[in-house]
Amino acid sequence: MAQTEDEASYFTLRDGAFVPGPHARGWWTPDTVHGRLLGGLAARALEREHGADGMHFARLTVDLFRSAPFAPVRVRTEQVRDGRRIRVADAVVLSGDGVPLARAGAVLLRTGTPPPGHIPGTGPWDAPPPEKLPAPHGSRTLWRFDEELRPVREWSGDQRRRAWLREPRALVAGESLSPFVRVALAADAASPIAHASDEGLHYINADYTLCLSRLPLSDEIGFEAGAHTAEDGIAVGHCTLYDRSGPLGYCATTAIANPAPPR
Template identity: 30%
Template sequence: MTADGRHYFTALGEGRYAPTEHVQGAWSPDEQHVAPVIGLLLHALEHEHPREDLQWARLGVDILGFIRREEMQVTTRVLRPGRTIELLEASVEIGGRDAVRLTAWRLMSSDTAAVAGQEHAQMPAPSELEPWHGMDHWDGGFIASLDFRSVPGSRAGRGRTWVRTDVALVGGRDDEQASALASWVGLLDTANGTAGREAPHDWLFPNVDLTLHLHRVPEGPWVGLDTRVSWGPTGIGQTASVVHDEQGPVGTLVQALTLRPAG
């Protein structure tokens, strides 16, 4: 937990969590932003099914409906156990209804440094950039809890942005300290808002999913999002990002969007 005690979720025990004001969503004051919920689901998997010999390779999130800002029940299970490969699932239930589901592959760790490489371009470091207030048009306690930096030249539909938070993912219980990775993952869903093609008071463009593929373990606290947003002519869009930490690219992120005029 942070020194000032702020956190996104209060752990109540037995898989129950209470959201704080810092998770308030951008589209409605009564909803939770899905970003910290995703981090919480990964935390639950790490807490309930620890495996230091395996590392996360893909996180697939489905947003099943409105995420009410109410007490949640988180459940986890191993879908495909294995010595070198596992598939796990975590889900959030609110008021007797599933709200968010995460499936995650984790794979064996080994030494492949001799052949390591990737083809994505670097981003300027966040320390080289000034604080960015381009997200101030978004409502909600979650966006207000974040610190943003933007690379000059970003525009609607194309942005390069860094984001971090000083709010802890989980508080309330000493035995539920979230990992740096879970906290990092809890920032990824901001990608869709950093380079929207239209202003959110004119158009609604919520994502219904999020898929992250990693080629190495990221190190926080900064999440870098090299993002491109495409909107099609029949109501469907896509936000696609190369995801970075301060050492460079770590993977890719894609979100499917549903588009509609506001009002």
């Protein structure tokens, strides 16, 4: 049986509110909206209301400071600064009764001619393309997810954690994902990729910061965990992000210890 538009997407826009569909449910608590989707909604609003030709979204910081009840949400944005080369804008995701659930801040920089000289940079990724890896699977050993995840190899011990991730659904019914919204939705995965242990995921994401030198050119986003440090139940880490053309930026995450939900 074919899915309806509401079932296939995460949200349906009705009277200015985003009504969550079945796939929008959170992992930690089923009667909540998944936090990464709030970041996606904030990115969508910032791009629509503050994006402009020649201005590139170089940074997006998403603060997830309250669980979002499984109910319609709204997004409000505000332009903080608009200069010749730098634009700054904020977004707040609100519950139906106006309670702030998440906040996002974006920095847009005007594109221009690269300066001369050589700077050592992040090299190309040697990971196999997604089609040469095992088919997507809903792993329960690390965390449950709705995205299509293809690990480059099984994550065990201290081996490098690398994976391709592709978002198969529309964020809002009837809308295609823009490259910026696609990578904003994917960015939350930096937390489980960096912080999951061999006994599962026991850190919940408090915030993440996405730094982009360019937008992705492919639907798939590659992740390579670069660091994880933790003390007293607080973890910080980061991943390098790639697409099929090479590196495009980084995502840093902070997380707090949290009991894993029943499987």
